[in-house]
Amino acid sequence: MATILIIDDSPTDVRVFTTLLERAGYTVIAVSTAEDGIERVRAELPDLVIMDVIMPGMNGFQATRILTRDPATAGVPIVMITTKSMETDRVWGLRQGARAFITKPVNEKELLASISGLLPGAA
Numbered sequence: 074m075a076t077i078l079i080i081d082d083s084p085t086d087v088r089v090f091t092t093l094l095e096r097a098g099y100t101v102i103a104v105s106t107a108e109d110g111i112e113r114v115r116a117e118l119p120d121l122v123i124m125d126v127i128m129p130g131m132n133g134f135q136a137t138r139i140l141t142r143d144p145a146t147a148g149v150p151i152v153m154i155t156t157k158s159m160e161t162d163r164v165w166g167l168r169q170g171a172r173a174f175i176t177k178p179v180n181e182k183e184l185l186a187s188i189s190g191l192l193p194g195a196a
Contacts (some may be wrong), residue, residue: 074100075099077094077119077122078104078114078117079123080106080107080109080123080124080136086154090154104130106130107133107135108162110124111136114140118148118149120149121149122151122160123152123154124137124152126162127156132166133153137170137171140170147170151171152171154176154179155174155176155177157176174191175187
């Protein structure tokens, strides 16, 4: 069973994503800051990360860049989920190393399809 780490400062979004992902058979861990997320990824090496962009302190773009440039964590795929819907935001997120970029509100089928595409053989 694949483990997904959610890095998002919105308790509502975390609850929604956790419910959706657990129902799909994933194990879910959640943290509310990019800094905590980076530590958890390094410590636990989840199978995938769901990363918000707009958070207090370090933003999701910065955290994604740090994780994808660190050889120890570069293999963990990151899906950015954000309210930022401009094409430049999507391009920037992918340039930082995100493997997918989804805008809120999230379509459940789109999210699960993105995860399945990044985790062959996952739940």
